[in-house]
Protein backbone atom coordinates (compact mmCIF):
# COMPACT_ATOMS: atom_id res chain seq x y z
CA UNK A 1 0.00 0.00 0.00
CA UNK A 2 3.01 2.29 0.48
CA UNK A 3 3.42 2.61 -3.28
CA UNK A 4 -0.29 2.98 -3.96
CA UNK A 5 -1.19 6.04 -6.06
CA UNK A 6 -4.92 6.94 -6.03
CA UNK A 7 -4.46 9.35 -8.94
CA UNK A 8 -3.32 6.50 -11.22
CA UNK A 9 -6.35 4.29 -10.57
CA UNK A 10 -9.13 3.49 -12.99
CA UNK A 11 -12.67 3.52 -11.61
CA UNK A 12 -14.20 0.00 -11.82
CA UNK A 13 -17.67 1.55 -12.26
CA UNK A 14 -17.31 4.36 -14.83
CA UNK A 15 -13.92 3.41 -16.27
CA UNK A 16 -12.43 6.90 -15.86
CA UNK A 17 -8.71 7.05 -15.18
CA UNK A 18 -7.27 9.51 -12.71
CA UNK A 19 -10.66 10.48 -11.30
CA UNK A 20 -10.27 8.85 -7.89
CA UNK A 21 -9.03 10.54 -4.75
CA UNK A 22 -8.77 9.53 -1.10
CA UNK A 23 -12.20 9.62 0.51
CA UNK A 24 -11.85 8.04 3.94
CA UNK A 25 -10.41 5.24 6.01
CA UNK A 26 -12.40 2.65 7.92
CA UNK A 27 -11.58 -0.16 10.29
CA UNK A 28 -12.44 -3.79 9.71
CA UNK A 29 -11.43 -7.01 11.35
CA UNK A 30 -10.01 -10.05 9.66
CA UNK A 31 -9.50 -13.54 11.03
CA UNK A 32 -6.14 -15.08 10.17
CA UNK A 33 -4.45 -18.27 11.36
CA UNK A 34 -1.22 -17.60 13.24
CA UNK A 35 0.84 -20.02 15.33
CA UNK A 36 -1.77 -22.75 15.09
CA UNK A 37 -4.71 -20.66 16.25
CA UNK A 38 -7.26 -18.26 14.72
CA UNK A 39 -6.31 -14.63 15.37
CA UNK A 40 -8.47 -11.55 14.76
CA UNK A 41 -6.59 -8.60 13.29
CA UNK A 42 -7.76 -5.01 13.03
CA UNK A 43 -7.04 -3.38 9.69
CA UNK A 44 -7.30 0.15 8.37
CA UNK A 45 -8.82 0.20 4.87
CA UNK A 46 -8.46 3.06 2.41
CA UNK A 47 -11.56 4.14 0.51
CA UNK A 48 -11.40 6.19 -2.69
CA UNK A 49 -14.14 8.26 -4.26
CA UNK A 50 -14.48 8.82 -8.00
CA UNK A 51 -15.93 11.91 -9.63
CA UNK A 52 -18.82 9.64 -10.76
CA UNK A 53 -19.76 9.33 -7.09
CA UNK A 54 -18.85 5.67 -6.50
CA UNK A 55 -16.54 4.82 -3.64
CA UNK A 56 -14.07 1.95 -3.73
CA UNK A 57 -12.33 0.18 -0.87
CA UNK A 58 -8.75 -0.71 -1.70
CA UNK A 59 -8.28 -4.30 -0.62
CA UNK A 60 -4.90 -6.05 -0.82
CA UNK A 61 -4.91 -9.64 -2.15
CA UNK A 62 -5.09 -11.25 1.29
CA UNK A 63 -8.54 -9.74 1.88
CA UNK A 64 -11.53 -11.45 0.30
CA UNK A 65 -14.30 -8.88 -0.30
CA UNK A 66 -17.28 -9.32 2.06
CA UNK A 67 -15.45 -12.03 4.04
CA UNK A 68 -14.41 -11.71 7.65
CA UNK A 69 -11.76 -14.37 7.06
CA UNK A 70 -8.45 -13.75 5.34
CA UNK A 71 -7.38 -15.47 2.14
CA UNK A 72 -4.61 -17.43 3.86
CA UNK A 73 -7.07 -18.65 6.48
CA UNK A 74 -9.42 -20.03 3.82
CA UNK A 75 -6.63 -21.58 1.76
CA UNK A 76 -5.26 -23.25 4.84
CA UNK A 77 -8.65 -24.66 5.86
CA UNK A 78 -9.18 -25.99 2.34
CA UNK A 79 -5.67 -27.47 2.12
CA UNK A 80 -6.01 -29.25 5.46
CA UNK A 81 -9.44 -30.54 4.45
CA UNK A 82 -8.17 -32.01 1.18
CA UNK A 83 -5.04 -33.41 2.88
CA UNK A 84 -7.35 -35.35 5.24
CA UNK A 85 -5.09 -34.48 8.17
CA UNK A 86 -7.92 -34.95 10.66
CA UNK A 87 -11.65 -35.50 10.89
CA UNK A 88 -13.94 -32.76 9.65
CA UNK A 89 -15.11 -32.15 13.23
CA UNK A 90 -11.53 -31.64 14.44
CA UNK A 91 -10.76 -29.39 11.52
CA UNK A 92 -13.73 -27.14 12.34
CA UNK A 93 -12.74 -27.09 16.00
CA UNK A 94 -9.12 -26.21 15.19
CA UNK A 95 -10.17 -23.26 13.04
CA UNK A 96 -13.19 -22.29 15.19
CA UNK A 97 -15.61 -22.55 12.27
CA UNK A 98 -18.96 -24.26 11.91
CA UNK A 99 -19.53 -27.28 9.69
CA UNK A 100 -21.92 -25.24 7.54
CA UNK A 101 -19.24 -22.57 7.06
CA UNK A 102 -16.77 -25.21 5.93
CA UNK A 103 -19.35 -26.62 3.49
CA UNK A 104 -20.03 -23.16 2.03
CA UNK A 105 -16.31 -22.65 1.43
CA UNK A 106 -15.92 -26.10 -0.11
CA UNK A 107 -18.89 -25.50 -2.44
CA UNK A 108 -17.54 -22.09 -3.43
CA UNK A 109 -14.05 -23.47 -4.02
CA UNK A 110 -15.34 -26.33 -6.17
CA UNK A 111 -17.53 -24.05 -8.29
CA UNK A 112 -14.74 -21.51 -8.84
CA UNK A 113 -12.19 -24.24 -9.59
CA UNK A 114 -14.44 -25.46 -12.43
CA UNK A 115 -15.07 -21.89 -13.61
CA UNK A 116 -11.35 -21.13 -13.70
CA UNK A 117 -10.02 -24.40 -15.12
CA UNK A 118 -12.99 -25.48 -17.23
CA UNK A 119 -14.90 -28.73 -16.70
CA UNK A 120 -12.39 -31.09 -18.37
CA UNK A 121 -9.26 -29.71 -16.72
CA UNK A 122 -11.04 -29.48 -13.41
CA UNK A 123 -11.74 -33.21 -13.54
CA UNK A 124 -8.06 -33.93 -14.25
CA UNK A 125 -6.61 -31.56 -11.66
CA UNK A 126 -7.34 -32.45 -8.05
CA UNK A 127 -8.38 -29.84 -5.51
CA UNK A 128 -5.06 -30.28 -3.74
CA UNK A 129 -3.05 -29.86 -6.96
CA UNK A 130 -4.99 -26.70 -7.74
CA UNK A 131 -4.31 -25.30 -4.26
CA UNK A 132 -0.61 -26.22 -4.57
CA UNK A 133 -0.40 -24.51 -7.96
CA UNK A 134 -1.87 -21.35 -6.42
CA UNK A 135 0.52 -21.40 -3.50
CA UNK A 136 3.69 -21.76 -5.60
CA UNK A 137 2.78 -19.02 -8.08
CA UNK A 138 5.60 -16.46 -8.22
CA UNK A 139 2.98 -13.70 -8.02
CA UNK A 140 -0.41 -14.60 -6.57
CA UNK A 141 -1.56 -11.14 -7.66
CA UNK A 142 -1.37 -12.22 -11.31
CA UNK A 143 -3.87 -15.01 -10.67
CA UNK A 144 -6.01 -12.82 -8.39
CA UNK A 145 -6.30 -9.98 -10.89
CA UNK A 146 -6.90 -12.35 -13.84
CA UNK A 147 -9.71 -13.97 -11.84
CA UNK A 148 -11.39 -10.62 -11.17
CA UNK A 149 -11.10 -9.64 -14.83
CA UNK A 150 -12.86 -12.83 -15.91
CA UNK A 151 -15.55 -13.10 -13.25
CA UNK A 152 -15.94 -9.56 -11.85
CA UNK A 153 -15.34 -10.87 -8.34
CA UNK A 154 -12.40 -12.15 -6.34
CA UNK A 155 -11.34 -15.76 -5.89
CA UNK A 156 -13.29 -17.25 -2.93
CA UNK A 157 -15.61 -14.21 -2.81
CA UNK A 158 -19.13 -15.46 -2.19
CA UNK A 159 -21.16 -12.29 -2.79
CA UNK A 160 -21.34 -10.54 -6.15
CA UNK A 161 -20.03 -7.01 -6.61
CA UNK A 162 -22.45 -4.20 -7.52
CA UNK A 163 -23.85 -4.54 -11.06
CA UNK A 164 -21.76 -1.94 -12.95
CA UNK A 165 -18.54 -3.15 -11.32
CA UNK A 166 -15.85 -3.96 -13.87
CA UNK A 167 -12.30 -3.75 -12.53
CA UNK A 168 -9.76 -4.06 -15.32
CA UNK A 169 -6.74 -2.30 -13.89
CA UNK A 170 -4.75 -3.38 -10.85
CA UNK A 171 -1.62 -2.40 -9.03
CA UNK A 172 -0.16 0.65 -7.42
Ligand SMILES: [Zn+2]
Nearest residue numbers: 011014050052
Ligand atom coordinates in the same frame (compact mmCIF):
# COMPACT_ATOMS: atom_id res chain seq x y z
ZN1 LIG B 1 -16.13 6.41 -11.52
